Amino acid sequence: MTTTPTTLADCQARDAQDPLRALKNLFQLPQGVIYLDGNSLGVLPAATPARVAQVVTGEWGDGLIRSWNSAGWFDLPQRLGNQLAPLVGAGPNQLVCTDSTSINLYKVLSAALNIAREDAPQRKRIVSERSNFPTDLYIAESLARERGLELVLVEPEDVLGALDAQVAVLMLTHVNYRTGAMLDMAEVTAAAHAAGALTVWDLAHSAGAVPVDLQGAQADFAIGCGYKYLNGGPGAPAFVWAHPRHASRFWQPLSGWWGHAAPFAFTPDYQPAEGIARYLCGTQPILSLAALECGLDTLHAADALGGMAALRAKSLALTDLFIELVEARCAGHGLGLATPRAHAQRGSQVSLTRINPDDPNGPSGAYAIVQALIARGVIGDFRRGDGAAHPDILRFGFTPLYIGYADVWHAVEHLREVLDSGAWQAPEFNQNHAVT
Amino acid sequence: MTTTPTTLADCQARDAQDPLRALKNLFQLPQGVIYLDGNSLGVLPAATPARVAQVVTGEWGDGLIRSWNSAGWFDLPQRLGNQLAPLVGAGPNQLVCTDSTSINLYKVLSAALNIAREDAPQRKRIVSERSNFPTDLYIAESLARERGLELVLVEPEDVLGALDAQVAVLMLTHVNYRTGAMLDMAEVTAAAHAAGALTVWDLAHSAGAVPVDLQGAQADFAIGCGYKYLNGGPGAPAFVWAHPRHASRFWQPLSGWWGHAAPFAFTPDYQPAEGIARYLCGTQPILSLAALECGLDTLHAADALGGMAALRAKSLALTDLFIELVEARCAGHGLGLATPRAHAQRGSQVSLTRINPDDPNGPSGAYAIVQALIARGVIGDFRRGDGAAHPDILRFGFTPLYIGYADVWHAVEHLREVLDSGAWQAPEFNQNHAVT
Numbered sequence: 001m002t003t004t005p006t007t008l009a010d011c012q013a014r015d016a017q018d019p020l021r022a023l024k025n026l027f028q029l030p031q032g033v034i035y036l037d038g039n040s041l042g043v044l045p046a047a048t049p050a051r052v053a054q055v056v057t058g059e060w061g062d063g064l065i066r067s068w069n070s071a072g073w074f075d076l077p078q079r080l081g082n083q084l085a086p087l088v089g090a091g092p093n094q095l096v097c098t099d100s101t102s103i104n105l106y107k108v109l110s111a112a113l114n115i116a117r118e119d120a121p122q123r124k125r126i127v128s129e130r131s132n133f134p135t136d137l138y139i140a141e142s143l144a145r146e147r148g149l150e151l152v153l154v155e156p157e158d159v160l161g162a163l164d165a166q167v168a169v170l171m172l173t174h175v176n177y178r179t180g181a182m183l184d185m186a187e188v189t190a191a192a193h194a195a196g197a198l199t200v201w202d203l204a205h206s207a208g209a210v211p212v213d214l215q216g217a218q219a220d221f222a223i224g225c226g227y228k229y230l231n232g233g234p235g236a237p238a239f240v241w242a243h244p245r246h247a248s249r250f251w252q253p254l255s256g257w258w259g260h261a262a263p264f265a266f267t268p269d270y271q272p273a274e275g276i277a278r279y280l281c282g283t284q285p286i287l288s289l290a291a292l293e294c295g296l297d298t299l300h301a302a303d304a305l306g307g308m309a310a311l312r313a314k315s316l317a318l319t320d321l322f323i324e325l326v327e328a329r330c331a332g333h334g335l336g337l338a339t340p341r342a343h344a345q346r347g348s349q350v351s352l353t354r355i356n357p358d359d360p361n362g363p364s365g366a367y368a369i370v371q372a373l374i375a376r377g378v379i380g381d382f383r384r385g386d387g388a389a390h391p392d393i394l395r396f397g398f399t400p401l402y403i404g405y406a407d408v409w410h411a412v413e414h415l416r417e418v419l420d421s422g423a424w425q426a427p428e429f430n431q432n433h434a435v436t
Numbered sequence: 437m438t439t440t441p442t443t444l445a446d447c448q449a450r451d452a453q454d455p456l457r458a459l460k461n462l463f464q465l466p467q468g469v470i471y472l473d474g475n476s477l478g479v480l481p482a483a484t485p486a487r488v489a490q491v492v493t494g495e496w497g498d499g500l501i502r503s504w505n506s507a508g509w510f511d512l513p514q515r516l517g518n519q520l521a522p523l524v525g526a527g528p529n530q531l532v533c534t535d536s537t538s539i540n541l542y543k544v545l546s547a548a549l550n551i552a553r554e555d556a557p558q559r560k561r562i563v564s565e566r567s568n569f570p571t572d573l574y575i576a577e578s579l580a581r582e583r584g585l586e587l588v589l590v591e592p593e594d595v596l597g598a599l600d601a602q603v604a605v606l607m608l609t610h611v612n613y614r615t616g617a618m619l620d621m622a623e624v625t626a627a628a629h630a631a632g633a634l635t636v637w638d639l640a641h642s643a644g645a646v647p648v649d650l651q652g653a654q655a656d657f658a659i660g661c662g663y664k665y666l667n668g669g670p671g672a673p674a675f676v677w678a679h680p681r682h683a684s685r686f687w688q689p690l691s692g693w694w695g696h697a698a699p700f701a702f703t704p705d706y707q708p709a710e711g712i713a714r715y716l717c718g719t720q721p722i723l724s725l726a727a728l729e730c731g732l733d734t735l736h737a738a739d740a741l742g743g744m745a746a747l748r749a750k751s752l753a754l755t756d757l758f759i760e761l762v763e764a765r766c767a768g769h770g771l772g773l774a775t776p777r778a779h780a781q782r783g784s785q786v787s788l789t790r791i792n793p794d795d796p797n798g799p800s801g802a803y804a805i806v807q808a809l810i811a812r813g814v815i816g817d818f819r820r821g822d823g824a825a826h827p828d829i830l831r832f833g834f835t836p837l838y839i840g841y842a843d844v845w846h847a848v849e850h851l852r853e854v855l856d857s858g859a860w861q862a863p864e865f866n867q868n869h870a871v872t
Contacts (some may be wrong), residue, residue: 030498037501044497049489052723056488061480062466065473065815073670100718102692103539135718142691146582153704227547227719234496234722236511255578256538257571266820268566268589270574282536282571283663285483287488287672288721294784379501384702412803 005328006321009403013336018271019305020314021113024402034407034414036380039177039205039349039397042231048294055150055290076279076289077237077258083296084230087308088203088222089213095241096276097292098258098284100226104240105139107252107279108221109171111242113143114250116168116198116218121169123196124149125233129156131390133177136202140171146431156181159188163195174212175205175347178383178393180339182210182347186217195220198246204228207239208299209348209399211308211316220246229348229399230296236288242277247275256281295363314400315348318408322350322396325412333419334364338393348398351383353391365425366392369415372385372423378414441764442757443843455741456750460838462734463667470843470850472671472816475613475641475833478667484730512725513673513694513716513724515632516821520666520675523744524639524658525649531677532692532712533728534694534720537661538641540676544657545636545690547646547678549579550686552604552634559604560585565592567826569613572638576607588783592617595624598724599631606633610648611783613643613817614829617774618646618783622653627751629654634682639666643675644735645784645835647744653666656682665784666735668728683711687747734837750836751784754844758786760833761848769793769855770800775827785836787819801860802828805851806848808859814850861871 015021027043029035035043059071068074081095088095117123126140130153134183137153145150154162155249156176163170174301175182189199198220198414206212214222220243228234251272257263258280261271272278277425300313323337337353370382386391396411451457463479465471471479495507504510517531524531532541545562553559562576566589573589580587590598592612599606606628611618625635627659634656642648644665650658658677662672687708693699694716697707738747761775774787790802806818823827832847854860 001669002666028493028497033500035500039823041496041501042506043500044492048498052492053489056485056669056727057464060477061464061485062505064466064469064471064479065477065817066810067670068477099535099539100692100720102694102718103535103690106690116473132704134696134702134704137704138691138693140697142687142689142705145687145688223684233492234503235719235725237721238718251578251581253578253582254539254542255574256536257574258538260570260574266570268568268570268573270577282538282674283671283723284536285673285724287727288724289671291723374502 006324007410008406011321011409012285014405018314018404019228020302020310020400021404023298023301025405026301027402029289029402030311031378034378034411035402036396036398036411038394038399038402039200039209040381041227041234042229042295043402044233045231045294045356047297048233048291051109051294052287052291055287062411072284076277076286076425077284078277080293080296081239081276083101083300084207087212088207088224088241088298089215089217090241091215094244094247094276095239095398096280097226097237097239097289098167099238101202101223101238102135102139103254104223104238104279105136105200106143107254108223108240108242109169111199111219111246111252112169112200113147113149113251115246115309118195120168121146123166125152125167125168126150126171127152127154127159127167128171130154131156131160131176131178132171132173133204136171136173160191160326163197167195167197167257167400169200171200173202173204175210177205178338179208179351180347180349182345184344185212185219188215189219202275205326205347205349211312214241217244219243226295230292231298233288233294236292236295237284240276242276242279244275248278252279254281258282258284303403315398316343316346318398318400318403318405319346319348319350321405322398322412325409326352326415329412329416330419335340336391350396352394355391364392366394368423368425369418370394372418373414376414378411378420442760444842444845447757447845450841454750454840456738456836457840459734459737460840462737463838465838468813470759470814470847471564471838472814472832472847474832474835474838475645475664476817477663477670478665478731478835479838480669481667481730481734483733484669484727485492487730488723488727489493491723496733501781509722512722513720514713514727516732517675517712518642519729519736523648523651523735524643524660524677525651526677527651527680530680530683530712531675531724532716533662533673534677534716535674537638537659537674537749538571539657540674540715541636542579542598542674543690544678545576545579545605547686547688548605548634548636548657549583549585556604556632559602561588561603562586562605563588563590563595563598563608563691563738564602564673565595566590567592567612567614568607569638569640572607572609588635597629599628601632603631605636607636609638609640611646613641614774614831615787616783616785618781621648621655621781625655627872639649641783641785647748650677650678655679662728662731666728667731669724669731671724672728672731673725676712678712678715680711684714688715690717694720695719732826738837747836751834752782754834754836754839754841755782755784755839757844758834758848761845762788762851765848765852766855772827786832786834788830788832790830791827800828802806802830802869804854805854805860805871806830808854809850811849812854
């Protein structure tokens with residue numbers, strides 16, 4: 001932390017010296033918007049409109065059915081998987097982009113349970129955090145129910161203690177969607193393995209946001225999202241990874257033709273492909289896959305500038321700055337910090353708690369604050385809490401590809417003005433918000 | 437059948453009198469192409485490029501995360517489902533567009549098995565046709581394996597005889613992908629129900645191709661494809677329907693957040709939505725969904741011209757004409773008819789078998805014929821056979837929205853010329869073909 005208060009001029013000077021600054025030009029950000037919600041939906045890459053138009057009019061319109069081969073549609077899940085792999089520490093041909101995170105979780109959790117229980121059928125537990133993203137818990141609940149297993153949900157601090165001889169699979173999200181708290185994947189995986197359990201990691205808020213080393217951590221399975229930090233567009237296909245030691249063991253239950261060993265032989269019986277290809281199922285939405293490729297390109301544009309390590313350093317600098325400025329300039333307004341201060345435990349977002357300083361038991365005002373910020377062009381989002389232990393949250397994602405230091409200054413200034421104005425005393429949360 | 441041979445002038449006269457003829461202008465067909473593969477990938481609607489561009493640059497680029505509400509992304513699966521519903525005899529709010537056909541089949545087959553076996557656990561069989569589309573069989577094989585059930589595959593003529601007190605679910609494709617043979621959905625469903633079994637129908641080659649009356653047939657569950665006759669684009673999201681009497685019974689196992697009763701409450705436990713919404717799972721690829729909407733619009737453009745009944749009448753006229761012309765003009769070249777002549781048993785395609793007249797046991801030449809036709813701009817496709825009972829097939833789909841009578845004439849002329857030229861004696865099938 002600085003001892004002299006940081007000024008706008010300081011932020012502008014840091015922008016001027018930032019070697020990643022030009023990456024912002026890879027995106028089409030609307031005028032007047034400071035977008036702190038890339039953790040929910042990444043910004044449109046500038047290359048995407050032309051690429052999608054080419055797929056629509058050229059590959060589909062002119063190429064028609066021939067484009068399955070001539071335009072490489074059939075290889076897209078693998079090709080995109082290989083582009084994504086180095087960003088998460090996966091090797092070549094270990095990862096495919098396909099389907100949704102929920103569906104990919106069903107596939108890998110099913111496989112992980114089969115593998116873990118093959119030699120230890122007494123292991124009947126899936127352990128996860130109660131604060132894990134709900135859809136992950138729903139999928140685990142479904143598999144547990146189908147198979148007569150048990151889903152055990154614990155508080156974050158109790159995860160390691162819950163690893164015993166009854167646990168088959170530990171299913172965790174690497175960076176928590178609410179708080180932005182990041183787990184030590186290698187340490188937690190080692191603890192799970194020591195207890196005889198396998199790990200399934202959700203990288204929805206990690207891929208493209210923080211360095212991930214799946215192979216280095218000896219992780220077992222992973223899934224993640226294409227539309228957040230990977231900038232793949234709304235509902236972009238997700239991804240799935242299996243460590244090579246597991247990839248060809250067991251079918252995953254969504255045994256569609258695209259995961260068949262010989263998909264064009266049209267044999268009536270299923271024979272899974274070797275390796276990660278067996279985690280494919282049905283025909284994929286090519287337009288959305290094509291857009292995801294442009295998103296991956298934006299991450300690789302940083303390769304020559306230091307890659308994920310450089311992005312991570314800037315992300316931490318941005319979140320440090322945001323925390324510093326909020327604490328210095330928005331004091332006395334009931335804000336707290338939900339995201340860990342320790343760099344090793346922080347993702348690429350900052351979540352602020354809010355308790356009404358005039359009425360600690362009353363409405364938090366967090367939703368109204370977020371709405372007032374959005375009206376000013378500062379887009380973050382709101383996550384409802386569920387009581388004193390989990391207060392309402394204002395969530396701000398910092399994507400170093402397109403957010404600068406002065407953006408952080410201005411965002412905090414808008415927050416300060418909203419808080420000072422009393423605009424947060426507006427009606428409470430009453431809208432849907434279809435994002436994680 | 438005519439007694440005077442049909443001429444090109446006759447075909448042109450029929451085009452001139454065809455009230456559906458102008459619908460072709462709704463599409464961007466490449467110059468010089470006669471596209472007889474709409475049963476595999478429908479043609480690009482003329483409205484799609486602008487619509488997709490608007491979603492990319494306007495809704496995503498400018499609207500960003502706000503578009504989940506402001507652009508109605510969150511309601512797209514239901515909205516598109518309601519547009520599709522009348523084309524397949526489904527009621528309002530009974531159908532959603534989402535995921536892939538394989539994944540949707542997994543959902544409904546799982547639910548159908550649960551319902552059928554709730555009061556009759558002794559029913560352990562899924563019955564299907566051996567010639568059903570392979571991915572359907574793979575999904576059924578997976579569910580049977582997981583649950584200790586039996587997948588029984590029979591020849592088409594043995595389906596009704598296989599319906600006994602051991603059968604839980606009869607899973608069929610309404611129009612066979614190879615032969616174009618169409619089943620009587622009402623009759624087969626009634627037979628299944630009489631035997632105490634439920635029905636799951638795959639409408640991949642039916643939706644938008646032939647009139648379907650799911651409610652009238654008292655069908656139980658159905659799934660289908662968005663990228664064939666619905667013109668939704670490569671890998672367009674699929675659809676899923678459940679009869680209201682079943683829709684809210686049992687979870688489907690892919691219990692993702694989008695199928696939750698309160699998806700924004702973020703509760704840790706799963707509570708399925710009422711009705712068809714519980715068949716949603718994860719976040720959907722919005723760009724591909726938006727393109728599907730333009731495809732559905734092309735079908736509804738026929739509403740004022742007689743709708744599916746008028747499209748069906750033209751489809752039958754086109755396939756009748758094709759059969760007539762092939763038989764009249766391509767005789768002696770070893771072609772046979774795999775598709776039923778009876779209208780009530782025919783989908784919107786004609787499949788020709790091919791046996792080499794010079795060497796009945798040698799290579800059929802069917803693949804080379806299809807390739808030679810494609811080189812001439814007549815795009816159909818090839819399906820490998822598996823022995824004398826199922827010879828190699830040349831498959832031609834007739835989409836009345838954009839195919840005319842003169843197109844049929846020219847296609848047959850090209851076929852005749854290819855056969856006469858001996859060009860079919862080229863190397864055998866050696867390419868992938870990623871389509872159904």
